[in-house]
Amino acid sequence: MEVLKGPEKQLRILMAVYTGIYSAFGLALLVYPRGIIRLINWITDSVGVHPPLAFDRYPFWSMVSASLLFTLALICFLAFRDVENTQLVWIMIFAKYVSSLCLVLYLAFSGGHPPGFGLGAIVDAFLGTLALVFVVRAERERDASSATAS
Numbered sequence: 775m776e777v778l779k780g781p782e783k784q785l786r787i788l789m790a791v792y793t794g795i796y797s798a799f800g801l802a803l804l805v806y807p808r809g810i811i812r813l814i815n816w817i818t819d820s821v822g823v824h825p826p827l828a829f830d831r832y833p834f835w836s837m838v839s840a841s842l843l844f845t846l847a848l849i850c851f852l853a854f855r856d857v858e859n860t861q862l863v864w865i866m867i868f869a870k871y872v873s874s875l876c877l878v879l880y881l882a883f884s885g886g887h888p889p890g891f892g893l894g895a896i897v898d899a900f901l902g903t904l905a906l907v908f909v910v911r912a913e914r915e916r917d918a919s920s921a922t923a924s
Contacts, residue, residue, distance in 0.1 A: 779919075781911040782857050788908050789854035789863065792901070793847050800843030807836040814890040823889040842869075858916070863909045870902030 778786060802810055815826035846866055853862035877895035 778857065779915065781908070781915040785860075785863065785908045785912040786854055786857040788905065789850045789857065792850040792866070792905070793854055796843045796847035796850060800840045800847060803836050803840035803843065807833065807840075810836070811890075814893060815888075817893060818889045823892075825888050827888045827890040842873075857912070860909050860913055863905055867902045867905050867909065870898045870905070874898035874902065 799810070811827050818824070819826065846869060849862050849866050849869075853859065853866070856862070874895045877891045877898065881889075881891045881895065
């Protein structure tokens, strides 16, 4: 295995951070889902946006979200272990953008829903875009290195 340089090393670190984030939030949703709902409501309340999420309406979705977070944590962990296989990172980016789009569409076409869905869309779009920047930089660096080597 080659020694990782600049962008690939940064991508590897990002995948380690994402593994931790997704694992922590997945575990929090399994152990204390009301706490996550309260956190989302606190964030939306602090910017003056209402109504709050009601946990009793979304307990099933908390469990589905936890399972998806653990799946993303596994994808990011595998990408961390083999950062040169950027296909795994692209899968995670795709998942974040699809999630963001679905949250936006749900919020837009299902009137009267809490703004927590919008917060989820913003967070997912941010995480996907940050990973996109890192993976593109790593792939460009790798392509440039292989072009100069040949």
